[in-house]
Amino acid sequence: MADYFRPEEIEAESFRIIAEEIRRMDRELPKAYAPVIQRVIHTTADFSYLDSLYFSEGSMEAAVRALRLGSSVVTDTNMARAGINERVLGRLGGKVLCYMADEEVARLARQRQVTRAVVSMEKTVQAKESCFYVIGNAPTALIRLVELAQEGRIRPGFVIGAPVGFVNVTEAKERLIASGIPCIVPRGRKGGSNVAAAIFNALLYETAGRG
Secondary structure: OOOOOOOEEEHHHHHHHHHHHHHHOOOOOHHHHHHHHHHHHHOOOOHHHHHEEEEEHHHHHHHHHHHHHOOOOEEEEHHHHOOHHHHHHHOOOOEEEEOOOOOHHHOOOOOHOOOOOHHHHHHHHHHHHOEEEOOOOOHHHHHHHHHHHOOOOOOOOOOEEOOOOOOOOOHHHHOOOOOHOOOOOOOOOOOOOHHHHHHHHHHHHHHHOOO
């Protein structure tokens, strides 16, 4: 019969196993990025993220700075939103916004024949603040986000660019990397809302401590 543990014990044991397997691979985690890489592997059971996660220069510091400022967090899916620890985020004065189910966003997307993800990113222009973006599904959201930043219409405090799939996914991620916006990106086709939320929570816990 399997042993049963409290949630925090299960997580601690999972992280121990991850660390042990990485040692068996004769690999080392970059100390600065270890919390993010470990949490993504914990979420996915996929050790390929050891090599695919890209961190822009000074990314950890930039993310912590944005979170400490109480930046609003914008997600491209309610699934990513559901994965974010809003209780801990609230202690820092932050909140999570997702416009994908907004009726006006849906109407404009149909009218313009674009994705709701595109219109959702455009809606953040109204925020008049530097937001923290968590993109885990739609490459069109990431592409439009970078365009809006380059047009000077938004000033992203930080971007997690983790869309998943086959169409425009790698291209969208590489455009984000090339833009110079502070970011963390799982390069290639892999990603998803769960990965985006895992990256965000790792940064959140580094900033606020697990609560």
